[in-house]
Structures are given as C-alpha cells and as structure tokens.
Amino acid sequence: MKHTHFLRTTFLALGACAGLAGEAAAETYKWITFKPQGAGDAQAVTTQWLVDEFAARTGGEHKIEVFWGGSVAKTREIPEALAAGVGDFGDVITPYFPDMMPLNNAVGFFIPQPMGTAEVGHFIENLHATYPEFKQELADHNLYAFGFRPLEAYGLLCTKPVNSLADMAGLRVRSYGFAYPKLIEAMGATPVSIATSETYEALQRSIVDCTPIGPALARGWKYDEVAKYYIEVPLGASFGHLLAMNLDSYNNMDAETQAVVDQLGRDYLVEYARVLDEDAARVRDLWTGDLGVEVIDFPVAELYDLIDDAGIQGVRAEWIEKANAAGLPADEIVKSLSFAE
Template sequence: MKKLRYFSFLLLLTGVILSACSNGDETPKETEASGEEYEPATIRLAYNLPSGHHISEGIEEFAKKIEEKSNGQIDMQIFANGQLLSDTDMNQSLLTGGVEMGMNSSTIWSSTVPAMGIFDVPYVFEAYEEAGEALNGEFGDILRSEMEDVGVKVLMFGDYGFGQFANNKRPLESPEDFRGLKIRSVGTLPSELIQAYGASPVFMGGGEVYMGLQRQTVDGATSGTTAMVQRSYDEVTDYLTINNYTYFEFILGVNQEFWNDLPENTQTLIEETANETEEWIRQQTKLEDERTLQVLKDRGMEVYEVTDDELDIWKEAAMPVWEIFEEEAGEAGSELLDIVDGE
C-alpha cells in the first residue's frame, strides 16, 4: 500500500512539473507573438477617395498593419469615401480633434496653410520622381513645419498623380479652348488657373462632381485619371486633355495634441508604418496613371495629349498663378519656388 501511495505521489509530482514546464514554454511563445506592449488607443481615420484608388488601398493597409503590429491594442477605425466627413469639412475636424487622423488633398489644406498650394502651382513638377525627391528633402521639411504650426503633424504624403482636364463640350487642345466653360474647382489656385485659361471655376466637392457633370451644372472638371475612372467620368464627359499641369498630393495628418499624448513606441510604430505606406503609394502612382488613362480610352473618351512643343503655350498662360501663390504663401512660398527652380 505504501508503495502504491508513493507511486501515486510520484505521478502527481511529475504531472505538476510537466504542467509547469508546459506553461513556461507557452509564455515565451505568447511574448514572441505579442511583441512589444502598446497602450490601448482608438484612432479614427477619415478620407474621401473612392475604394479601389491606390491611395485608398494604401491607407487601408496602413491601418491594418498598425492593428496587426500592435496586436490589436491600437484600434484603427476607418471612415472611407466621405462616410464621416466631406473633404471640405475634414480639416476643421482634424484641427479641433473631432477626428484623430485625416487624409485630404493639399489643395483643400492650402486655404489654411497657404504653402500647401505649391502643388497647385502649374507645372512645378514635370516628372513623377521629382515630387518624391523634393518631399524627402528641404521642400518636404518646410511643408511639414507649416502644418505643425497650425496643429497638425504630417504622417505621409500620398502621391495622387498628375492632374488633367475632362469636359463634355469640346476637345481642349489649347488654353483658348477653355473660354466660356464652367470647370469644377476645389481651391484658390486651381480657380486662378481655370480663369487664366478663360473658363469659370465652380467650387464643388469630389463626391458631387458626377452629378454636376450629369446635370450640366459644370461643363468639366480637373482631376487625376485614377479618380476619373473610379468616379466614372467617362459616363458624363466625352473629352480628356492630358497636360500634366499639376501633381496632386494628399496628406495624412494627425491632430498634434492627440499625437503628443501618444506613447513614444506608438508614435514610432505609426511613423514607420506611414513611411512604408508612403513609399508604396509613390511606386503605384505612375502605374495607375498609365493604367487608368488606357481605361478611359477604352471606354470611348476622346483623348488629346499635349506635346512637349505645345507645352510652353500652356505654361505661359499659367504664369500669373505662380505670382499669386508667392503673394499668398509669403516667405515659405518663395523658398519652395526657389527649391523647385533649383536656385
């Protein structure tokens, strides 16, 4: 009997030891899986671009990666395609903390931060790689500083692509062909350009353009070919002019006060993920511009591509916009223009 009790005791002891060893093995695995500990946080991120756009895809992946890397401790709540805020309401909400993060166009930001209008200055960038190089240097630093002065930290610049003109009246083969047209605009400098070309600007949010074209509230609109495809411009316009007059940028910003209150490791995680996403978006931009231009051609739009020989006429007609930008953006604007001019 004593031997039986002793044997039972040994079995029990062995079980306890094995159980302890098993638990000891699981703990490192859990630690390895969870990685660094992050303070729980909820971040609302709003944007207005349609699903399927390469910037939209980048933003969705950005949010997904943050949640994964933080093991769900950082809850990214995404409000896409204007479901929470229109592009015209976005910036005020971000500045006041109504939303923690927002992705909006530099054009709309320029009403609050005039230096952001640099992307609306016609023909500042003539090649895709020029924008990336500028944003990674002093040019980008100036813009980030200007945004921080109003209370928003820039997390990334999202390259949208070159801007073009679509309309439902006639081919636009020279600035003179704009005369008498009503063209959708979203900001001061785009409106100045439209007027310089002889047309009348009409302010309208991105989600309203299709209906505006359909009802002939406007005769045309300026946008990138990526959004033209996503918003089915080919159904309500017949003509497309490719003149690469502007290089649209979207800015992912975060409310500065909210950002300052985040733990350092959370800030690092977000910044690193934003840098990865910015690079991915930049790599997609040219590919998407080329792909969506072909889609619009295939859908029957009549496309006129301005040649290098003709471009000087377009540039000369647009020069008043350069002067207006410099007046509005002051010293920062002059510095930005000097940098892109190579001075």
Template sequence: MNMTAILKSTAIALVAMTTTATAESYNANHFFAERHSMVRGPYVEFAEKVAKETGGEVKFTVFSAGSLLPPASSLQGVRDGVAQVTYHAGTYTPSELPIANLVGNMAFYNTDPLVMAFASTEFGLTNPEQQAEWKANGVVFGGGYSTSEYFMQCNTPIRTLEDMKGKRLRMAGGAWSRFAEFVGAVPVSIPSSEMYTGLDAGSLDCAVAAADALDSFSLKDVVTDLNTLAIGNYYAGFEWGYNVPFWQSISAENRRVLFNQMAYYLGQHRIEFDKDVEKAVTSAQNAGMTVTEADATLKNALAEFVVADEAVLIKTAKERGVKDPETILTSFKATIDKWDALLANVDRHDPDALAQLARAEIYDLLDEKTYGVD
C-alpha cells in the same frame, strides 16, 4: 427600477463603452472611398500593419468616403481629436495653411507625381516655416502624397487653345483655376464627388482630375474625350496628419512604427495610383473614349502660364501673411530637384526599394523621441 433610473443606467453604460473603445482604438479619416489607392493601402493596410507592429497598442478604425469628417473639416477634425490621423486637401483651408498652399500651387514646376510625393513629404517634415504652420494648426505632419497627373476629361473634344474658350472646367482651385482663366475657360469649383453630375447634366464640359476618376468616380460613363496635357498634379496638405495629444501620448517606439509604415506607403500609393489610372483609361478607351494630345497652341499656353503664375503665387502668399515666400519657393524647388535626381536611380515600380529610399533620406533622419513632441 423606474424609467428615469433605467435611462440613467443606460447612459452610464454607454459612456463606459465609449471610453473603453476610445482607449483601445483611434479614428483614421479619409474622404476618398475605401477602394481608392490613397485609402486602401495608406489607410486600410496601414492600419492593419500598425496594429500588428505595435502589438495592438495603436489600432486605427478607418473611416472613408467622408463618413467621419467632410473634406473641408478634416483639418479642424484632427486638431480637435475627432480623428487621430487624417488626410487633408490643403485647398479647403487656404487661410489656415498659406505655406502649404503656396508650395501646393507649384504643381506645374514638376509634374512627376512620384517626385512630388517624396518632395512634399521631405519639405513638410523638415522646413521650419512649414513645420511652424502645422504646429499652429494643431497637427503633426506625418507625410505627403501626390495624385497622378491631372488631365482634361471632357464630354466635348478639346485639342487647341481655341477649343478652350468658354469651356466650363471643374478645377481644384488655386493655380488650376487661374490656368483656366488664362486660356479663356471658366473654372468651376466643385468637389470631386460632383464631377459626374456636372458632366452628365451639361453644367461642365470637362473635369480636370487624375484619370483614375474614370473608374473611381464612374466618369467613363459621361466622358467622351481625354486630353493628355498634364495640368499639374495635386499634393497640397498631407496624406497623414496626426492629432497632437494622440501623437505625444504614444511611445517613441510606436512613432517609429508609424514612420516606417508611412515610408512604405508613400511609394506604394504612387505605384497603385498609376496602375489605377492605366486600368481606367484602357477600360474607357475600350468603351469608346478618345485619347488625344494637345496641339502646340495649348502646350505653349500652359508653358507661358507656368512662368507668369509664380508672381501670383508670391503675391497671394504675402497677402495671406507669409513673410518670405520667395525663399520658401527656392527651398521647395531645391527639394524637388533633389528628388528628381534621386528617383532616377531607383526602380519606381518596387515599393520596397522606394520605402528604403524614403527611410534613408527622410524618416530615418527624424528623431522619434522629439519629432512632434518638442
């Protein structure tokens, strides 16, 4: 057999192997590291449970830390079938997801992460305008999430409004960047993976992020001060977004398995996220980091910003083509208030109790035969 024939034979064999692998397993994508609370439970454990509950009919191979898709490409990647399920941070695609970014920028309305995880999930699954947006982008929305509260993690003390002047703050974009400008700081838009370098090199004064970053991004090595002013929390986009052909190809019974597992990990990831924050802050304090509260001038400035920024949210949404952002925000606020009340009467540290509530109020009300199919 000549070399050309050998290469041709090898190529055919590789294609066959790839086709077989694709038929047996699917790709699950997340750009956080595998040790992160939003990956190790909602993706790694999730994949194991789904494979077991579907009798091996739905098997996900989990790719983490951007090894399959970079953050800005996750929406396109799931639409095009590079991944069959992915996490997506909505900030990366404001033009494609104007409604998701509109509600995602309401992060200061209620900073309770558990409330926002459940509220964003129900809204994303049931609001007609939001559903139309997912469909237009070739994704079946599966469920939301929320980070823990965002805090200023700094290499310089921040106590007062005056302390904020001219400080360079890593922000998540949108409302967070506008808040920085509102208080006289300078917003810096960089990925979370670059926070350490920025603080270490002095190009950042603070990273504004959930405090688990002290461990997950090793910020405790470069952060000397943490201010506990809650600068919102992040939930824009989705924790699980599915490729449409994949979703429609699996059985209704297997879609119900996915519903049930998402209901469980919706609450589980919040419990684990907060545990990681507590552990990270304690460890950093033991290593010498100072934890402090904002003074009245800074708290008042945040309160003033929250009121003023809603008009900006509405104006920006209209510029991006959202027809009636006022009505959408009213609906979202009602959903938030509903979950604020519901979660007051459940053990917030019991993942099974939270899963039962998520099923009863959200997932059991969906029809696995038609959701994402019609």
C-alpha cells in the same frame, strides 16, 4: 460663425469623451475619414494597408480602427475634429483649408508644374524635414503630418475633343483652388467653380465642358461615362491630402510607436504611388475598350507659353510673398515647381 462655434464646442466635448475612453484602451487609435470603405480606389485601399501595417509593425500591441465615410466628421470638419481629439488619425484635404495652412498648400499655387505623384509627395516630405515652419503651421492647430498623399498627374477630361489652345476658346472648365482659375482664363476658357460631387451632372448637362482630373479619379467618380475625351495637358500632380494625427495623440505615444508611425508615413507614399499608377494604367486600358474614351495629345509648348501670363504669375507671387513673410527661402523652394528653362 455660429455653425463653426457649434462644431468646435461639439468636437471638444466629443474629444474629452474620447480621451477618457483612450485611458482605458490606449492601444486602439481612431482614424476618421471621408472615404467610403468600399470605394476600392488607391486612397481607400492604401488606408487599409496602412492600418494593417501599423498593427503588424507594433506586434499587435496597437491597432487603428477606421471610421469610414464621414461617419464621425465630414470632409471639411476633419481638421477641427482631429485637433479636438475626436480622432487620432485622419486624412485632411489640404486645398480645402487655404487660410489654416497656406504654406502646406504650396503646390496648389503652381499649376502647371513638372512633378508627378511620387515627386510631389517627396517634395512636401522634404519641406517638412527641412523647414520647421511647415510643421509649426499644423502644430498651431494641434495637428501633426506623418505622411502625404498627392493626387495623380492631371490632364483635362472633356465632353468634346480639344487639340490645341484654339479649341479651348469659350469652353467652360471646372475650377477650384488657387492656380486653376487663372490658368483656365489664360487658356481662353471660362472657369466655373463646382464641387467634385457635382461635376458628373455638370458634365452630363453641359454646365461645364471639361474638368482637370487624372484617369484613376475620373473612373472613380465615373466622369468618363459622360465625358469621352481625355486631353493630355501636362498639368502635373496636385498635392492632395495630409495623413494627419492629433498632435497630443502623437506626443503621448512612446518613442518606438512614434518611429513606427513616421516610417509608415514614408512607406505609405511609396505604396500609394505604386497602387495609384497601377490603377491609372488599368483605367487607360478600360478607356481603349468598352468605355470608349479617346486620349488626345496636347501641344505642350502652347501650355508652357502660358506660364508667363500675368494672372498665373500673380498667383505664384502670392505664395512666394506668404513664404517670405514666414521667413522661408521661397525662391529656392519654388525651383522644384518650375519647368526647366
């Protein structure tokens, strides 16, 4: 609690300073991100695309300066830093903040689910356009989501071949979030909570045998150096990041600039999905070459049969209860997250 209070006090003080500076140069906005500038992945590349487009579409009148690599706020500090005005723009890893934004974490309660990257992005985009509760949940923390960055469709990257559920028995699988622990248990494996940054070593040292991930991220984190089997388990795309703004910064923009930001958010999803698909295809080509990763098909029916598991259904019911309590038509919303009968 002391640490949280210290962060809040620090961010508020910095935010006040940022506000004073902003009065003298209101045309320059600050983007705070955990991504390293030289990462070269779809997230970093399209962040730079968005920044360049913002300058171009405002005729050079406005620009965004990016503070890369957690130099202003670390991953778990970004929502609070944005809310305090330390930054104007930033990317928020939604699943890291389940208590702050339970409604906006909807997809994380429904794994496996049938949607890919672009579909998940449009799904969340539509929720924000249709139901005010999703925007209000963020507004309560002085945040505004102008765009969305889903992750790629996931399978399992493993250190040993997995051809069916029978091969999952006794394996240790990296777990996080809401649905994965119960899904992994239903598959007959043991969930192990490990941070993304620690997973390479965990795979290398056999602390875990598998991790849910997609090809592009597996290459980005170099997990495919130590785990050589990619299992095509159709887990669906996870919802990853909000492209967020400090709500006051957004409200203080003129209507024309707000329109540029909102349209950029919609266009960003299209560009990001395109770049991510190209990246994933490139990685799959590398896997068939020098990287030597074997891609294994998984019997889809075996996965679908698990959805009725009591643990998996319990997680889904948890989100439905939260949504109903907020006055949302949960049963209608979750149709998109369910496999067709």
